[in-house]
Amino acid sequence: MVTVRRAGELVGKWFTLVVLAAGALALAAPGAFAGWSPAVPWLLSVIMLGMGMSMRPVDFAVIGRRPWALLLGVAAQYTVMPLLGYGVAHLLSLPPELAVGMILVGAAPGGTASNVMVYLARGDVALSVAMTSVSTLLAPFLTPLLVLALVGQTLPVSGTALFTSIVQVVLVPVLAGLALRLLVPRLVERCLDVLPLVSVAGITAVVLAVVAGSAATVLSAGALVLLAVVLHNVGGLALGYAVGRLCGLPVASRRAISIEVGMQNSGLAAALATVHFSPAAALPAAIFSVWHNVSGSLLAGRWSRRPVAADVRTGEPATGPLAR
Template identity: 65%
Template sequence: MSVISRVADAVGRWFAPLVLLGGVLGLLVPDLASTLTPHIPLLLGVIMFGMGLTLRPVDFAVVARHPKAVALGVLAQYTVMPLLGYGIAHLLGLPPMLVVGMVLVGAAPGGTASNVIVYLARGDVALSVAMTSVSTLLAPVLTPLIVLGLAGSTLPVDTGALFLSIVKMVLLPVLAGLLLRRFADRAVTAALPALPLVPVTGIVVVVAGVVGANADTVLGTGPLVALAVVLHNALGLGLGYLIGRIGGVPESGRRAVSVEVGMQNSGLAAALATAHFAPLAALPGALFSVWHNMSGAAVATLWARRPPQDTAARSEADVTGIG
């Protein structure tokens, strides 16, 4: 297990370059990579099951202790990012399918990689885990409604089908992982050090498949979509921090809110786009997967050098999940 743990640790630390490598492979062997796209929903389910394994009931206790901070962060998550995605897509004149893709990224819940970034940034990890968990549990209802509201006039949106997909790909796997952790905690805890291998591999495959299916588009309009993704992520990080500050959240909490708002479950966005729209709509999610991990690492490095002014204790919550 020690060898596997070391490999998993290395994979976690090199997550962003590995995701970038997946995108490059998608461009180099597009025909082979595009055959992976039908398996994206299954891969996402495995990733979310891994997220569930990292959760414990105590992770939700912070919601009762700090309801204002959690509510503020989740509200920002489901308002700031969808509106930014919609606005940036229209500002840059992206075609309808990419508009839907940008909205899907914005309407997705927080990604589990955010918990790791918050930990490295000396932020409030307990708040980060709570926000990720709550936004994930709300996703089956909120994500389809937001996509319908913002993108329904651009393309037909089947909210019922989106709801069922998120339940199958996100909610049920997370709950299954949570229950397994509850009833087989010793075995799961022993396996946790190796857990990053699962989500990292899954995300790399998702990115390779989506980029491969859109290789011509990436080479043509890729720079414009990349610009949209970078703006989306950067504004999300900045506005998340500002909202936390206006809401009176302590410095460590503001860092958590910033990262949670700016980092999305882009794998879910890509999977939903592939299943319900077209591979092209999954392109923003794939590029976001690459970029937000690189920008998150940069933000964590910057903040790690500046301890938060408040003295809030950092949580001992598990932060091994990546997504």
């Protein structure tokens, strides 16, 4: 298990390069991976099962302790990013399928990697975990409504079909994973070190499928989509922090909300786009999955050198090399 843990740490460290290499490979040989699209929802289900297995009831304790911060963060998650995605898509005059992809990314819940970034940024980890968990559980209801409201003007979409898909690939696996954690905790504890490897393998396979299926779109509009994704992500990070600051939250909570709002579950967006629209609509999600890890790492690195008054992970004053 020590070897597995080290392998998980290694792929986590080089995740961005792994995904970039996968995208380049899919672009160079799209025919080898274009047939993988039907597997995307199943890959996401496996990742969501792992997320559920890593969750504990204590992760929701912040709801009772600081409901205002959690409600504010989740509200920002489901308003800032969808509207920003819609605005950026129309600002850059993206084609309808790419605009749909941007909105899907914006309407998705928080990404699982955000918790690690918040920890590295010396932010409020408990708030981050609660936001990821709650926004994921709310996704079957809020994501279809938002997509229906914003995408319905561009392309026909079925809110019921989206709801069913999210229940199948997100809610059921997450609840199953949480149930396993409660019923067979020892077995799940043995599996936790494998989960980072599974997540990276799953996201890598999703990127291979999406880029291969939209290779022509990548070659014709890749730079424009990259610009749209960067504006979307950076805008989410900035506005998330601004919301926390305007509402008087402490610095650690602002950092958590910023990263949670800016980092999305792009795997879910890619799966929904692939099933309900086209591989081209999944392209913004594929690019987002790479870029938000780059921007999140850079921001976390900057904030790690600017510690807050207390270490929110322990409740003790910030000490050690990160406090200098």
